[in-house]
Amino acid sequence: MLTRFAARALAGFGVVAGVVTLTFFALRFAPGDPVEHLLGSAATAEQLAVQRHVLGLDRPVPVQYTAWVSRFVRGDWGISIAKGRPVRTVLGDAWPATVRLVGLSLLLSYLLGIAVGAIQAHRQGSRTDTALSVITVTLFAVPGFWLGLMLVMLFTYWARVLPAFGAAGLDADYLTGLGRIVDGLRHMALPLATLTLIGIGGSARFIRGAMLDLSSQPFVTTAHAKGLSPWRVTWRHTLRNALTPVVTLLGLSLPTLFSGAILVEAVFAWPGVGRVLVEAVQARDYPVVMAATAVSAGLVVVGNLLADVLAAWLDPRLGMRNA
């Protein structure tokens, strides 16, 4: 088990290194550079050259690469070219907003999705099942940014009850205590609803499928034969066993806690990592893009590993089979 874990961790490290390297060179060979964006079109060739020299961008690409790697692993993530602030501050400022939004939506969409899926599996073939299936398939198909726009249309322009943009009102700094919390919650309502609704579509479909696969297993038949009530069998026996793969799914969604819901953040002008990343790519802000890519690739790998370890812990047979 331990050696397997070590091997996976090593492979994961290789993946992160590969992704980072690929991104680094793709960035350098793509047209446009941060200095042009920084100085604007009025700058002379001489000014551009000076600025490039100051930032070290005139050195050979492999040299820049080794310099960046050696600084990055020592914790020096550099300074954002476009913003002039340390990359760690830029990402650190944006991260809490993303974690709040994405974390809460993951939690809600899995809790609600598991409930919906379990109800469907319990009443398989009934009208409730069919109706809920129609809803979940539709939610699963809806693009997040469009659902977001529709919610804005309904709740902001039509009903005029919820704000559509940002994470806090203009007057948020003057609010205290409860007022401030309410303001924050009101701003989070629409993006959270968007992400959660879409998440429910996926998780409910998944749980329903997993539970139906299990329903013909001997242990479920035994539970029924013991005379347990159908609800008890569904909740205590089938659902419990269907939850193991959900852990894997949750592990896979860990990276989104960081890279965020890029599109939904764009729609709602949510000040999270997704928006920082889009802006950085557009401004060719090399240090920010590199750091964000490295962290999110790392989280993908860690998420996969965690999911494996947790799944093996919940269901010991898995660990043995793959060993």
Add this chain to the structure above:
Amino acid sequence: MLAAALLLAIAAPLVTHGDPNAQRDIVATRFVAPLSSDGTGVFHVLGTDRFGRDVWTRLVYGARVSLGVGLLAVLISIALGVTVGALAGYGRGLVPLALLGLTDFALAVPRVVLLLLLAALWRPSTALVIVVLGLTGWMSVARLVHGEVRALATRPFVEGAVASGARRLRVLVRHILPNAVTPVIVAAALGVGNAITLEASLSFLGLGVQPPTASWGNMIASGRDVLVNAPWVATAPGAALVLVVVACTLLGDAVRDAMEPSAQLS
């Protein structure tokens, strides 16, 4: 539903009037509500956008772009995925290891981040979108085919073919792959829906299909700014997109149920 969308896209000139990008007197024809006529007496089923362009016409021509991008991108990823998966599943020596490693590597790259990077780094165009979506979507197909091929390779009919002296490549292409078609079709159906959504997302961010060419994504994007006075501009293409993606999902489910009677029983 999917067939209807495809037919409409192909027959676009027959079911619409005029050029999807045509602009006439903008002031007289912009923001006409659905099911009403503009100042010049032309009737618009779904209304017009801010340049007085007919939303229905753009929707149908946009379907050509969106469906075309989705289908071509999936074609690329299926071709890549089947090749890699088949070689990894039936190859010998170091080939499977290398290919599986490559697949795992590509799976670990966050797709949305990669899409953003690729699409933002080169000049956005329809062809780029197709290639980018195709190149980032093959891994799951490769995994799937790899598993199928490995499982099929030990079946008696394959061993029979090997025993009768058929070459390995022939066994793979003639005997194994045809039996692995079902899961690939299912994956393709789901993949088309997924690719259409991603195309719309990229176009929505301005990194995909470029205006004035209509795609559902950039139509939604252009409707975003006029959500207050002309909600139909963003609503119509989004609804069309949801319908098509739902159709793809249902098609995938139906194919799986039809081909695997055991899945229905359980």
